[in-house]
């Protein structure tokens with residue numbers, strides 16, 4: 001890396017959005033490098049849904065078939081009453097999604113997906129152990145300084161650095177994200193252990209209780225051998241821990257859900273071995289998506305509670321639209337490109353952010369086509385807001 005002093009585009013953060021941005025910008029012919037603070041990525045215990053809206057982008061990157069092969073293909077998103085098991089909604093996915101929305105709907109381990117994303121990048125363009133600590137906006141470029149002592153000058157900088165984004169801080173000033181008052185427990189479950197109880201578990205089901213308390217459970221592998229759940233639980237007070245997550249326990253799960261849980265939920269709790277607890281953070285809708293040579297995408301720009309399963313999908317959609325805007329204008333006219341990007345993304349990302357935070361998505365029968373049928377690869381770009 002020491003010989004690189006000037007690059008076209010620096011993507012800060014190689015998370016789900018940053019890795020997509022790097023792949024798409026590279027494919028579009030831009031000289032792009034991605035800088036990630038972590039020394040490496042590990043397979044953290046969590047799943048993720050990827051909608052057809054984003055599988056179309058993975059088709060562009062060349063990963064659609066691979067991810068479809070690894071991930072599970074739920075036939076429906078079921079919503080069920082957590083006590084009685086009654087069905088509140090049955091949203092068709094599976095073959096219906098392929099036919100109606102133009103690509104599969106998958107659920108997958110996020111570590112498996114991320115590993116595929118990183119593996120698809122040119123190795124010499126991804127730089128681990130590069131934590132951005134400072135930046136200086138100059139006449140012709142931005143000088144980036146990293147914790148490892150390296151400096152890089154980039155003509156454009158994409159802040160894909162997540163909810164605590166340093167690029168966001170540079171644009172809008174320091175402001176900590178707000179604790180949403182909700183936590184999520186996350187656990188990976190061995191499906192064979194679950195099946196031993198004699199019940200057949202649906203591949204994607206959200207169990208609901210009063211006050212929108214819930215457990216979202218789904219398969220993370222094509223063969224159905226791994227199952228995952230994430231809860232949403234409102235709590236009193238703030239998040240008192242210094243760490244990003246803490247250990248939880250089967251006992252805590254029983255205390256929250258056990259008393260009035262359907263036998264299938266009880267089975268899920270019984271099969272729990274390790275479970276962790278995560279705070280859900282939030283920010284208000286941002287007033288600024290870019291300034292000068294800096295722009296934001298994903299959680300750096302529009303973090304949300306995860307209840308629509310579209311946070312990463314929005315980050316990856318951002319990456320696609322940003323790439324198309326830059327393709328249209330070239331990097332020289334980046335102001336127009338950033339204006340097109342914001343004009344095309346703001347309304348949709350804000351709508352998803354709002355509904356996701358409200359935690360109402362697919363609880364009742366509704367048509368999800370506006371989310372899943374959207375095609376970020378071909379949808380019209382809006383005129384620049386600039």
Ligand code: FAD
Nearest residue numbers: 013015017037049132161162298299306309310311312313
């Ligand atoms: P991140 O994935 O957070 O990546 C940011 C990256 O930037 C990280 O790798 C970080 O190390 C790096 N970074 C940060 N600061 C610096 C720095 N100074 N220098 C260099 N690198 C830096 N979304 C879905 O689409 N579907 C789901 O089913 C879903 N389920 C979820 C469940 C839960 C419980 C949660 C909490 C979220 C869920 N999401 C889901 C949302 C999704 O995880 C996020 O929206 C997504 O990860 C955002 O991607 P990002 O690239 O913007 O940020």
